[in-house]
Amino acid sequence: MTVIDPGEESGAVLDVTGLSVEFPTEDGIVRAVRGVGYRLERGESLGIVGESGSGKSVTALAVMGLLPRSARVRGSVRFEGAELLGLSDNQLSDVRGRGIAMVFQDPMTSLNPVYPVGYQIAETLQRHHPDLTKRAARERAVELLGTVGIPSPERRVDAYPHEMSGGMRQRVVIAIAMANDPDVIIADEPTTALDVTVQAQILDALETARAETGAALVLITHDLGVVAGHTDRVAVMYAGRIVETGPVEDIFYAPRMPYTLGLLGSLPRLDREEERLTPITGSPPSLLNLPPGCPFAPRCPLRREVCDSTEPPLHQAGPVGHLSACHFAAELVGAGADQVFDAVGADAEALARFADTAPSTEEDPA
């Protein structure tokens, strides 16, 4: 299936439509991803944000064809017009690395502990360029290690992953990802396991990788700050769906989905003094037997009857390209998080009682 849909522009390198992933378990079917779609233009960067369990990593794994056999994947993932879903592992291996490369969260598990890092880079190079000599592959590996900011790469090329720090390892993973000049790099929480000063270095390395290869980037993270600085567009995921998507400035300055607004309001900020944070009460729903209606409704201050019965589709909610999956998106125009959400903390009455009452059995040694 290499036919490009004539109705759409052919510019998209990656076009995901109606992607859904289900995992059968003993307790029932877990619907981890429910109809996710996004288009990635050449060289563009898309941030996917969401909290744990929102389905952002599973989406990425489904795109790469890395889910276990038991997973039921439906929908369509097109890379440069060609469908990837349903391809065999062998066929996918031609795409992985050269077409779409991935950077995983934990560099200790994505590197092989029994081979030196240089060997692992050379291995990826030779998979896609079989006529490349060992020596040339090694030279290229050294060069790549230098590009991602590893000091004295000609020495480090023979190091094993355990001899490196977390930040160094993640650089190696990025070097592997950029080795075959991919068109898309998917980075799944690439800095979550790292300290902030190292995070800044890794994000720089990722930017370098993009600049060198011209690859489009899908950056999956739970950190809204990382997305704000590094992506053109943002998709916010909740309970297995994209609930809001748009250009980065629209999402941050004019969110049209209560969940996005709630996330921004719960975030303590370094650059301003906030009196109170506005948490989102409750917790995300179980993806097992999800009730009908909007999955965010039980936590939503705007909830009405329709929210419990109908799950709103993603629809236009602002300037071009800004979509929201909320029935009442229009009501959020100009609203701040503190106007929509309550700044709940301790139970005020219980706290007052607790402050007033002395311990029941006062028996401190005098």
Place this chain on the structure above:
Amino acid sequence: MTAPAALLPPLPGHGGTGEPVLQVRDLVKHFPVLSRGVVRRRVGDVHAVCGVSFDLHENETLGLVGESGSGKTTLARTVLNLERATSGSVRYGGRELTELSRRRMRPLRRDLQIVFQDPYASLDPRISVHEIIAEPLRIHGRYGTRGADEVRELLRLVGLNPEHGNRFAHEFSGGQRQRIGIARALALRPRVIVLDEPVSALDVSIQAGVLNLLMDLQSELGLSFLFVAHDLSVMRHVAGRVAVMYLGRLVEIAPARQLFARPAHPYTQALVSAIPLPDPRKERARKRITVQGDVPSPVRPPSGCRFRTRCPKFAAQLTESERTACVEEVPALADRGSGNPVACHYAESIELL
């Protein structure tokens, strides 16, 4: 019976208002590194905490911030005498804590509580939540006839349903478990609570609720918090004063607002500029100070200033002769004209936000 509450002299420039509740002076904690083999000789030390001094005042939140391996958790545990200090002193209510045995420490545990980072590991999975919260009351002989009511009241206080006391920890979400940990810490009505990364395991929308809870508890109950965290944004929100730690030493201590507006130590500057702001325009327009490499091993920390191996100032701005001081002399934590104590020979405050 107890000695009169003799306060140690205050630390110049450290700030803070009200009576000091907990005083820490020159606290050192080293862990031995043993050789392999049958005879495990001591071949070195992990210098986890090296000569840290601070005061925790009444009804104040002192933030302790640093990256992994900076020794902040060890410091917190040593302050509470959960780890034996190698040397130095911790005073609470006129008592020297570092000399006390476990038994003599026990009555003081009522006043000094801790909330741990991992709400999955710090609650006993085999007893009900009611029992988890009742346990400190029982140990200290305070679980009287109204004990059950007290526990229910504590659950309500931290925002949990008091009917859920007979459930087990695994039936609760991460945020709820952390609230259980807070209820347990509050049960004995302590004066000081050490919070060791209390929200780092939680998603942001959940984290905000726990932070609000902690701040409400403090303002209503007059608690003193020693708040350990690696997240500077959280720190800025909750802490009155913030101490920055690097490789076992305090490098800067200042009121939160000043520390973030005008950091003076190169490490603090690097930390502040590494935190991404959730604001696209601001984030893309920022000036950045980046550091090189990773934190060195605390087994063999660099001589002189421990930050010099990664310091952008040392690498780019200092002359060869100026660098001598960084290599040879440990910079003292003292005010060098920036208004707050900084442990850098060439401290200079700059605006980064």
